[in-house]
Amino acid sequence: MTHKPDLAALVGSRICHDLISPVGAISNGMELIELAGAANGPELGLISESVQNANAKIRFFRVAFGQSSGDQQVGEQEILTILDNLAIGARMMVDWTVQGHVERAELRLAFLGLLCFENALPFGGVVSVQCEDGTWRLTGQSEKLRVDDVLWTAAQTGDLPEDLAPAKVQFGLLPHSAQQSGRKISASWTETQLNLSF
Numbered sequence: 001m002t003h004k005p006d007l008a009a010l011v012g013s014r015i016c017h018d019l020i021s022p023v024g025a026i027s028n029g030m031e032l033i034e035l036a037g038a039a040n041g042p043e044l045g046l047i048s049e050s051v052q053n054a055n056a057k058i059r060f061f062r063v064a065f066g067q068s069s070g071d072q073q074v075g076e077q078e079i080l081t082i083l084d085n086l087a088i089g090a091r092m093m094v095d096w097t098v099q100g101h102v103e104r105a106e107l108r109l110a111f112l113g114l115l116c117f118e119n120a121l122p123f124g125g126v127v128s129v130q131c132e133d134g135t136w137r138l139t140g141q142s143e144k145l146r147v148d149d150v151l152w153t154a155a156q157t158g159d160l161p162e163d164l165a166p167a168k169v170q171f172g173l174l175p176h177s178a179q180q181s182g183r184k185i186s187a188s189w190t191e192t193q194l195n196l197s198f
Helices: 007-036 041-066 076-086 104-120 150-156 170-180
Strands: 092-096 125-132 135-141 186-189 192-198
Touching: 007 041, 007 135, 041 076, 041 104, 041 170, 076 092, 092 104, 104 125, 104 150, 104 192, 125 170, 150 170, 150 186
Parallel strands: 092 125
Antiparallel strands: 125 135, 135 192, 186 192
C-alpha cells in the first residue's frame, strides 16, 4: 500500500512558510524605524503589536495545521514565546505547565485543542495545559462557557457535521491527528469548566 501525503497539512505548511518571511521583514523594518527614532507615538506601537501578533499566529498555525515529521521536537522556550505573543490583546490566557521539549505531533494536538477552547471561551478565561505520564490534559475555566455539543462530540468521535465551517476546522483536525498518533480524545464540561484529554 502506498503512503498518501496529508495534503491539508502540506497546504498549511506552505501558506505559513510563505507568509513568515514577509511578516518577519515587516517586523525587522519596524525595529529599524524604532532604532532610528524616525517615528514615535501610538501608531507605531499599534503596527508593532499587530506584526508581533501576526508572526505569533503564523508560527502557531504552522504547528497546528502544518506537517509534522518523525520525532521532530519543539523547544519549551519557542512554545512559550509563541503563546506569550498570542496572548497580546487576547481574551483567553494559556497557562503552559509542560516542561522541556515537546514532540511536534503532540504539540500539534495541544495547539488544535487550544483552538477548540478558543471557540468555547469567547468571553475569556484561562486554559491550563499539562502533560503527565504521556497523557495531555487541557482544562479551561471561564465564568461563561459556550460549548457547542455537536462540535465537541465530533472532536471525540471524528463524525463531523456536513456543514462544518472553516472557522471550526480544528474540531475536524483534532480527532484526525489524534488517530494518526494512536490517541483517543476525551472531553467533558460543566457550566464553568471544560476538560480535554488525549
